[in-house]
Amino acid sequence: MILFFISRHILMQIHGTLNVVEQSETELINEKNMLIRSMAHDIRTPLAGLQSYAEIIKMENKKGAIPTEHIDVIFNKICEIKGLTDQLFDYSLACNEEALELDAPCNMESAIGDYLSEMAFILRENSFSLDIEKLIWKDFKITVNSNFLGRIFNNITNNICKYADSKAPVCVSSIYRSKDAGIEITNHIADKSSLFNTTGMGIRNITIMMKQMNGRAIVSHNNTEFRITLWFSRA
Structure with missing residues (x-):
């Protein structure tokens, strides 16, 4: 009988430890996703400013002081980086451990x-x-x-x-x-x-x-x- 209670106590401790580990893993995943989301947002802010600046240069480049193809390269690279940050942001949302709320049928x-x-x-x-x-x-x-x-x-x-x-x-x-x-x-x-x-x-x-x-x-x-x-x- 004593062995039974000891075994039961040990099993309950193991179960409790596993729950703590599982909870910790979930928290780590959520923290990682929040970090990715924050990084994507932090990159987006200066990127938006850079994009606006490039648009101003393009509009004011009437005399052709800067070759158009150079400006196009800048624009393409900005769009490429923006696409990557958007994908990072989407990934952090998609991998969120919280239950997703669906709209009404x-x-x-x-x-x-x-x-x-x-x-x-x-x-x-x-x-x-x-x-x-x-x-x-x-x-x-x-x-x-x-x-x-x-x-x-x-x-x-x-x-x-x-x-x-x-x-x-x-x-x-x-x-x-x-x-x-x-x-x-x-x-x-x-x-x-x-x-x-x-x-x-x-x-x-x-x-x-x-x-x-x-x-x-x-x-x-x-x-x-x-x-x-x-x-x-x-x-």
Whole structure:
């Protein structure tokens, strides 16, 4: 009997220690994500000032004292750094250990339609055409987090603008199954070597965010085509 109580006491101590360790690990993860978020924010502030300064130089460079291509290089590098800080910020949000609050269930068109319209507008502004013949809206309810969904489509739009061939249409279609539904976006790749120059953080962020919303992101590509499908569970 004494051995039983001793063993039970030891097991309770071990259980308590494991809980403390688990709590400490969660706190460390949250602290790490907060640090990443703070770093991304701290970089963004001077970067915004630098971008404004570059825009002023571009507007005031009427006499061509500075070659236009040099200013364009500055702009491109600023945009590149901004893209990386945005991805860091998204990563810190996606990896947060706290439970994600989802919006109330609504039809796919209501949940996703505005984000697709915004994506279409930006792509057309960048000389892309869209094929939405297979995009069909049905009475299918899903639950999403609007903040995450906005970041996901912003990421997809930026990737298309960077790596897609504007001569070929970007195809957007919908897929419906009994327990989930998907939005599939396909584009032709402008330069296949560009796939090896990306960090892949944007795609990882999309995958994590979709998982947080009880969905999935499936990515596939070959030398000529890139496809991402966002799967949403039925609410």
